[in-house]
Amino acid sequence: MLYKIGEFAKLTNIPVKTLRYYDEINLLKPEEIDLFSGYRYYSDKQKEDLEIILALKEAGFSLEEIKKNKDNYSDEIMLLKKETLLREQERLDERIKKLDYLRNHIRDKKIILNGNIKEEPRKLERLR
DSSP states (O other): OEEEHHHHHHHHTOOHHHHHHHHHTTSSOOSEEOTTTOOEEEEHHHHHHHHHHHHHHHTTOOHHHHHHTTTOOOHHHHHHHHHHHHHHHHHHHHHHHHHHHHHHHHHTTOBOTTSOBOSOHHHHHHTO
């Protein structure tokens, strides 16, 4: 069965604008385009393709990565993405530690908000 873009948008809960963008970047092309009206038509199979695209996006893949690997999601690609996300998580954990350190010292008035440090400059330097 084929759906007009508006019907497909409602069916998938994805804005028409997003579907048009995915078409523009060659990520999810319509199954058919009516030459006379220009209407885009999508199929049931494309609903599954869209669900995969959205799941990959939610897992941290960029649209460019999804497009590049569209038909080749090997275990290796998934593991590489996992490694990338773990590195990002480590960086975020470090930033959270810095934030907690600063929050505690600002609260205790050991650090002046304009950046001039009254106490423990070595500890702050180590956290950078």
